[in-house]
Amino acid sequence: MKKINFTKMVASGNDFVVVPEDKLSAIGYPLSAIARKICDRKFGAGADGLLVIGKSVKADIKMRIFNADGSEAEMCGNGARCMALWGKLNNRKLKGEAISIETKAGIIESEVNHDNVKIRLTSPRDLELDIPLKVNNRSLKVNFINTGVPHAVVFVEGLDKIDVAGIGRALRNHKRFSPRGTNVDFAEPLSRDSFKIRTYERGVEGETLACGTGTVASALIFALKGAAGNKIKAQTRGGEILTVYFAKSGNSFNNIWLEGRARVVYQGEYYV
Numbered sequence: 701m702k703k704i705n706f707t708k709m710v711a712s713g714n715d716f717v718v719v720p721e722d723k724l725s726a727i728g729y730p731l732s733a734i735a736r737k738i739c740d741r742k743f744g745a746g747a748d749g750l751l752v753i754g755k756s757v758k759a760d761i762k763m764r765i766f767n768a769d770g771s772e773a774e775m776c777g778n779g780a781r782c783m784a785l786w787g788k789l790n791n792r793k794l795k796g797e798a799i800s801i802e803t804k805a806g807i808i809e810s811e812v813n814h815d816n817v818k819i820r821l822t823s824p825r826d827l828e829l830d831i832p833l834k835v836n837n838r839s840l841k842v843n844f845i846n847t848g849v850p851h852a853v854v855f856v857e858g859l860d861k862i863d864v865a866g867i868g869r870a871l872r873n874h875k876r877f878s879p880r881g882t883n884v885d886f887a888e889p890l891s892r893d894s895f896k897i898r899t900y901e902r903g904v905e906g907e908t909l910a911c912g913t914g915t916v917a918s919a920l921i922f923a924l925k926g927a928a929g930n931k932i933k934a935q936t937r938g939g940e941i942l943t944v945y946f947a948k949s950g951n952s953f954n955n956i957w958l959e960g961r962a963r964v965v966y967q968g969e970y971y972v
Contacts (some may be wrong), residue, residue, distance in 0.1 A: 713938025767903025775848030777912020846889025868900025909938030
């Protein structure tokens with residue numbers, strides 16, 4: 701058996717196993733295979749994803765995110781918030797509040813204040829509003845935006861009764877979003893500057909308690925559909941309120957920040 705020392709972290713109900721890349725390279729297994737094993741909730745540590753910490757020549761640290769199914773994602777909002785906190789707690793050179801993180805979606809800036817972590821996302825792209833789609837014999841108006849990873853956003857009434865698994869799976873695999881598929885967010889406005897959200901995550905292949913990039917995607921679409929101001933609060937399935945800040949000009953956004961809590965749950969040893 702080979703041993704992996706890991707840290708279990710959580711942000712808004714999204715949980716992750718965090719391991720430095722040099723520790724994993726010594727194991728000699730593909731990272732995708734390690735992710736499937738260690739994220740398994742019955743036979744592993746259990747997590748939505750594996751966060752791999754590496755050295756960066758562009759930023760303070762580098763993050764790679766592997767979903768529970770072994771697929772690698774470009775970015776993860778709540779994962780990046782965990783990564784920023786991990787960096788501050790474990791790297792003497794990163795004791796300041798601001799930490800930059802290299803991801804496949806670009807450089808993510810962060811601010812860490814105890815367990816409150818804000819990240820600044822890259823500018824969104826591929827915006828499309830009100831795409832008419834037929835899903836499970838239902839006609840839906842689906843919005844699409846890439847906030848580091850692709851998200852389909854559907855505004856609904858009666859969010860608690862929505863078949864997130866069924867409709868989410870159908871949209872995630874819809875030919876409109878092939879070949880890579882998409883994450884799917886269901887949002888219900890609560891006021892002009894707040895909404896509730898549930899997310900079906902690609903790679904986890906099920907509903908998670910929160911999704912950072914999905915929360916941002918839904919907030920930006922909400923802003924385009926008449927939300928008030930440049931600060932929107934989102935109530936996640938896990939119960940935490942996430943806050944999205946942004947600057948808007950027409951249909952364009954910049955200076956986008958996601959804020960919420962992150963924490964270390966425990967440290968352990970996993971045997972491969």
